[in-house]
Amino acid sequence: MDLFSHSWTALRATVAGLRDEDFERPSGCTGWLVRDLVCHLVLDAQDVLITLATPADAEPTVDAVTYWHLVAPPTGQDPLDALIPRLAAAYGEPWLLKFHLDDVGSAAGRAAGLADPAARVGTRDEVLTAGDYLRAYVLEWTLHHLDLVAHLPSAPRPPAETLAAARAALEKIAGTAFPAAFSDTDALLTGTGRRTPTDAQKAVLGDVAAKLPFVLG
Known part of the structure; x- marks a missing residue:
């Protein structure tokens, strides 16, 4: 619960500190500008609110690790991927995106803090x-x-x-440990295909290199 709050607060604070021109720069998500990514975060925050307000009586079917699945790399054909840039552009001014993320994101953070960790939810x-x-x-x-x-x-x-926790989670999801020589950032970026490993890194990765990227869905 603390790591959720810490990671979410840090992410929202970084968005709040962006300059207007930063919103037109590319992000680490292929094909998305920073403004598109921020728009996606607004939808993510809404998902958190919806899920925490959707109680379930059934036994859990997944946990924090099995919630994620390894999927094929995106092809760019997902309608939602195309929708996000249009939604982001509709905001017009960066301050509106900042305001909406702060508004919905703060609510998501508060809801997470009030949630009973043992309560069951559906999503x-x-x-x-x-x-x-x-x-x-x-x-x-x-x-x-x-x-x-x-x-x-x-x-x-x-x-x-949170970098360390995210790396540990990715390693559990993928069933593969990254070499100790890789920093947490290197492991996350290389492991998820956000960064192409260098020849030297491929040598250190060994057989793991052939399994990359680990795309989460």
Whole structure:
């Protein structure tokens, strides 16, 4: 629960500190500008609110790790991927996106803080505890924080503890441990295909290199 709050607060604070011109820079998500990514974060925050307000009586079907699935790399044909840039452009001014993320994002953060970790919630046709759901989102927030600052060298990076937690989660999901020589950031960016490993890194990765990228869905 603390890691959820820490990662989400850090991500929202970084968005709040962006300059208007930063919104037109590319993000680490292929084909999306920073403004598109911020718009996606608004929808993510809405998902958190919806899920925490959707109680379930059934036994949990997934946990914080099995909530995520490894899927094929995106082809660019997903209608939602095309919708996001249009929604982001409709905001017009960056301050409106900032305001909406702060408004909905603050509510999502408060809802997470008030949630009973043992309560069961439903989302994506699955049931899991609220605590596991929020732990799963630490990986989402951390990866998107890295996406946000991919081309913004002076912007704050994700907190060290959330990077470590996100790496551990990715390794469990993929069933593969990254070499100790890889920093948490290197493991996350390389592991999810956001960065192409160098020849030297491929040598260190060994057989793992052939399995990359690990795309989450």
